[in-house]
Amino acid sequence: MVHLPQGSGGADGGEPHGDAVTLRLGPGEVARFGRGSTTVPVELRLADPAISRLAGEIRVTDDHWQLTNHSTTHSYLVENPEGAGEYLRVPPRRVGAPIPFEFSRVVLPTRGDVTISFQVFAPDHLYLDPEAMGVPWGTSTVTAYSLDETATYFLVLVALCEPRLRDQSRVAVPTTPQIVERLRGHVTCGTLTARAVSSHIDYLAEEKLRLGVADAHEPGKGDRRNGKREEIVGLALRFGLVREEHLALLPPLAGAGGRERPAAR
Amino acid sequence: MTPPHGHGDTAEHDRADLLPPGCQVGGWVVTELIGSGGWSSVYAARPADGPPGGTGEARTGRSSGPSDVALKIMPTAGLAPRQARRIVESARREVELGRRAGHPRLIGLRESFVLASPDRPSLEGAIVLVMERAAGSLRELVDTGVPEADRARLIAGICEGLSHLHRSGWVHADLKPENVLLGGDGSVKLSDFGLATELTGTHGYAPPMGTLDYLPPERWRAPLGELGVRVRPTADIWALGILIHEVFASGASPFPGATPMARGAAVQEYGEGRAPLRMDHAVPPFWRALIADCLAPTHAARAPHTAESLLARITAEQQTPGAGRLRGRARAAVLATALCGVAGATLYSDAVRASSPAQSGRTGATVGTVRVFNAERGCQDRVDRDRQCSLGLAIDPAQPYTAENVVPTRVWHGDVLTADCELPDGQPIIDEEDLRSTHWFRVHLPPGSTPPAAWLPAVRTRERPALPECPHPTAVR
Numbered sequence: 001m002v003h004l005p006q007g008s009g010g011a012d013g014g015e016p017h018g019d020a021v022t023l024r025l026g027p028g029e030v031a032r033f034g035r036g037s038t039t040v041p042v043e044l045r046l047a048d049p050a051i052s053r054l055a056g057e058i059r060v061t062d063d064h065w066q067l068t069n070h071s072t073t074h075s076y077l078v079e080n081p082e083g084a085g086e087y088l089r090v091p092p093r094r095v096g097a098p099i100p101f102e103f104s105r106v107v108l109p110t111r112g113d114v115t116i117s118f119q120v121f122a123p124d125h126l127y128l129d130p131e132a133m134g135v136p137w138g139t140s141t142v143t144a145y146s147l148d149e150t151a152t153y154f155l156v157l158v159a160l161c162e163p164r165l166r167d168q169s170r171v172a173v174p175t176t177p178q179i180v181e182r183l184r185g186h187v188t189c190g191t192l193t194a195r196a197v198s199s200h201i202d203y204l205a206e207e208k209l210r211l212g213v214a215d216a217h218e219p220g221k222g223d224r225r226n227g228k229r230e231e232i233v234g235l236a237l238r239f240g241l242v243r244e245e246h247l248a249l250l251p252p253l254a255g256a257g258g259r260e261r262p263a264a265r
Numbered sequence: 266m267t268p269p270h271g272h273g274d275t276a277e278h279d280r281a282d283l284l285p286p287g288c289q290v291g292g293w294v295v296t297e298l299i300g301s302g303g304w305s306s307v308y309a310a311r312p313a314d315g316p317p318g319g320t321g322e323a324r325t326g327r328s329s330g331p332s333d334v335a336l337k338i339m340p341t342a343g344l345a346p347r348q349a350r351r352i353v354e355s356a357r358r359e360v361e362l363g364r365r366a367g368h369p370r371l372i373g374l375r376e377s378f379v380l381a382s383p384d385r386p387s388l389e390g391a392i393v394l395v396m397e398r399a400a401g402s403l404r405e406l407v408d409t410g411v412p413e414a415d416r417a418r419l420i421a422g423i424c425e426g427l428s429h430l431h432r433s434g435w436v437h438a439d440l441k442p443e444n445v446l447l448g449g450d451g452s453v454k455l456s457d458f459g460l461a462t463e464l465t466g467t468h469g470y471a472p473p474m475g476t477l478d479y480l481p482p483e484r485w486r487a488p489l490g491e492l493g494v495r496v497r498p499t500a501d502i503w504a505l506g507i508l509i510h511e512v513f514a515s516g517a518s519p520f521p522g523a524t525p526m527a528r529g530a531a532v533q534e535y536g537e538g539r540a541p542l543r544m545d546h547a548v549p550p551f552w553r554a555l556i557a558d559c560l561a562p563t564h565a566a567r568a569p570h571t572a573e574s575l576l577a578r579i580t581a582e583q584q585t586p587g588a589g590r591l592r593g594r595a596r597a598a599v600l601a602t603a604l605c606g607v608a609g610a611t612l613y614s615d616a617v618r619a620s621s622p623a624q625s626g627r628t629g630a631t632v633g634t635v636r637v638f639n640a641e642r643g644c645q646d647r648v649d650r651d652r653q654c655s656l657g658l659a660i661d662p663a664q665p666y667t668a669e670n671v672v673p674t675r676v677w678h679g680d681v682l683t684a685d686c687e688l689p690d691g692q693p694i695i696d697e698e699d700l701r702s703t704h705w706f707r708v709h710l711p712p713g714s715t716p717p718a719a720w721l722p723a724v725r726t727r728e729r730p731a732l733p734e735c736p737h738p739t740a741v742r
Binding site for chain 2: 026027028029060061062063124126140141142143144145209210211231234235238239240243
């Protein structure tokens with residue numbers, strides 16, 4: 001439920017050459033992070049001399065996670081990469097600070113200019129059904145695959161579904177470059193890279209919708225990818241996760257869009 | 266535990282699409298709002314041409330007459346086609362199940378129609394399901410505390426309903442106390458088949474929805490496929506385990522946590538073997554074991570525990586102390602008969618059936634009693650002596666067991682009959698559970714009956730009293 005892809009930033013994981021590390025934790029599970037040693041094993045190694053052997057730990061609770069800061073001197077920052085500067089400061093020795101973000105970047109200070117950071121995702125956040133607002137929800141029937149309609153992945157999903165929602169060709173599911181192009185005019189997501197779009201699509205497929213395909217994971221072939229996109233679009237539309245009104249989230253269609261007719265909405 | 270809430274408090278929402286009492290919907294007049302959820306509202310209603318004065322009738326007790334119904338209204342106006350399709354789909358499941366798998370333990374669907382309502386645009390095109398009216402739900406009973414004497418009966422009733430659903434190839438997929446309705450007579454009826462799914466092979470596909478507190482561990486990680494999420498009957502068994510625990514632990518889930526999400530996390534921890542199952546101490550040992558089987562952490566471990574096998578265990582458990590008591594009473598009755606030597610002493614030691622049509626006429630030299638057993642589960646806890654649940658007695662066990670070969674006196678499940686001998690080689694009889702026997706018991710009929718005795722197939726009782734062998738049956742005629 002929380003997983004930590006690591007290494008992609010300045011932080012190096014394993015000693016030889018920081019391979020990315022991804023841990024998948026279920027409720028109640030704990031991952032410790034720090035420089036580690038034979039006496040202090042950690043699940044997530046952060047190789048920087050400024051970081052203590054046991055710097056902190058992450059514990060998954062309910063649908064979110066808690067951060068414990070084992071440092072006696074340093075505060076850690078937890079940033080919401082999608083939150084326009086939203087962040088939390090977890091002071092030294094704080095135990096179990098609850099982290100409310102679905103996407104977080106945990107930033108640890110170092111002696112140099114480059115901070116060390118890793119990411120934590122909490123894909124199990126639940127959202128109420130739009131139709132069920134104002135009804136006591138504790139015992140009501142809810143959609144078990146709920147999406148944050150303000151998240152970037154949702155924007156990517158809407159862009160994926162757009163041609164079908166606009167009643168265009170049944171087969172046309174946009175490619176990654178087409179999505180990058182389509183979102184270019186967006187206020188906050190105009191600078192999404194192809195790589196970011198792909199990882200949002202992967203996140204949707206693997207964490208949010210949990211597509212039930214036994215895909216041969218290693219060779220991520222192009223045609224394979226397209227199958228995944230089509231499936232995401234099919235499911236999102238079939239189960240009403242993306243609806244006509246969501247098209248308003250996309251930047252207005254410019255005539256130069258090229259991909260689709262400038263249909264009036 | 267979520268704070269208890271009545272359905273009534275949802276009525277306070279200022280919703281334009283709610284109907285006031287007196288409003289006519291199709292052939293029905295709304296008497297009051299029962300509850301309102303995300304996509305539907307449920308109203309009490311009576312036939313439009315029926316006697317007036319039903320307005321404002323309380324839905325508690327048995328004030329609702331047999332002609333009263335519940336209307337489930339699902340508005341579709343103003344929805345995008347894809348959302349409307351979801352509602353149509355849900356209605357279709359209910360109608361389909363109601364049409365194909367009706368059972369006394371499932372709420373009956375009388376009719377369904379699409380509303381044409383020009384004066385209320387918000388209800389134009391709404392789908393209306395007309396259903397049997399219930400007096401309340403198990404949720405209300407759980408919130409106020411289920412009387413101890415009713416618990417086993419209610420749970421057995423739910424098992425009967427589930428067992429019928431599963432046997433008919435359906436999965437309920439949203440079993441919870443809210444969806445277990447109670448008739449005015451306390452009878453149990455499962456309802457809300459909006460997510461119910463017909464199995465194709467070992468599993469079916471349901472829309473990706475559910476109620477968090479009742480989802481089995483595997484559902485939390487279940488992949489979403491083209492057809493929805495995969496559900497199997499064991500998902501209902503899991504929900505049943507939670508529900509039984511709630512009945513015994515005054516509404517508390519066996520999984521700790523203040524919110525459904527927290528309890529869901531606890532379910533996952535348990536499912537992955539990182540936390541034990543901790544049940545409330547109030548749950549008696551028999552039910553504790555039953556719940557533990559329902560809540561086995563994986564589909565495979567849960568699979569052997571079908572609704573049917575659970576029902577058999579509950580029935581057996583009820584009979585162990587109970588049956589001993591009944592046998593004791595039966596023996597006392599026979600003894601009293603023998604001592605007084607009075608003809609006409611009751612043959613029904615089971616005193617609740619005071620108006621029994623069949624009564625003992627004689628005191629034989631050797632008599633035993635047999636308790637009638639009806640393998641039709643839906644009939645086993647009925648006390649209304651419905652003709653459909655009655656069983657026949659043969660005139661001649663050596664002749665084929667046909668309508669002509671049956672005495673007018675009928676018997677029902679639980680009746681205790683006086684038997685004076687046993688015939689080992691009559692016509693073979695096979696019951697609904699495929700039990701086969703050529704044994705027959707000669708039982709006494711009420712005084713004045715002709716013939717004075719008739720024959721009960723041995724498959725119609727679970728008791729095997731030691732009785733002498735009967736003389737040749739033709740002698741009886």
